[in-house]
Amino acid sequence: MKWHSYKLIANSNNAGVVDLVFDESCIFCKIVRRRAPASIIYENESVMAFLDIRPLNLGHTLVIPKDHYVDIFDIPENLLSEVHILSKKNSLAVKKATCSDGISIIQQNGKSAGQDIFHFHVHVIPRFERQHMPQFSELKEVERGKLDDMAAKIRQEL
Numbered sequence: 001m002k003w004h005s006y007k008l009i010a011n012s013n014n015a016g017v018v019d020l021v022f023d024e025s026c027i028f029c030k031i032v033r034r035r036a037p038a039s040i041i042y043e044n045e046s047v048m049a050f051l052d053i054r055p056l057n058l059g060h061t062l063v064i065p066k067d068h069y070v071d072i073f074d075i076p077e078n079l080l081s082e083v084h085i086l087s088k089k090n091s092l093a094v095k096k097a098t099c100s101d102g103i104s105i106i107q108q109n110g111k112s113a114g115q116d117i118f119h120f121h122v123h124v125i126p127r128f129e130r131q132h133m134p135q136f137s138e139l140k141e142v143e144r145g146k147l148d149d150m151a152a153k154i155r156q157e158l
């Protein structure tokens with residue numbers, strides 16, 4: 001298997017051709033394909049929500065398209081809509097599950113903007129009164145068991 005972007009023809013019949021775009025070197029593409037662990041909250045055929053392994057607060061979720069699009073500049077509008085619809089649903093569930101005061105939605109495009117993983121993603125972050133916003137690079141990894149427990153809690157609120 002080559003470590004670069006390629007197109008997989010997942011389904012070709014008279015109804016049409018479905019192209020799924022993967023990047024073998026991308027951690028989010030690996031999560032989509034179950035080649036890397038993640039505490040998954042929700043997925044359908046086009047979008048997915050899972051917990052950030054380095055949360056600002058427990059419940060910090062990443063919402064992604066399953067296909068590999070780098071940023072706002074190359075993601076198709078219909079898929080962008082699906083990602084943001086799931087971000088809204090997930091925000092309501094995260095707010096209930098974490099009893100947070102608010103939710104920050106953050107989405108960065110390009111290294112200069114602070115993008116760290118170059119697969120489009122929306123951060124859904126539970127926020128609490130009087131907590132300042134740290135740099136994402138300061139955040140520490142959380143053990144899988146705690147993430148799995150929180151993912152289950154959020155799933156119940158979806």
Ligand SMILES: [Zn+2]
Binds near residue numbers: 027
């Ligand atoms: Zn990817």
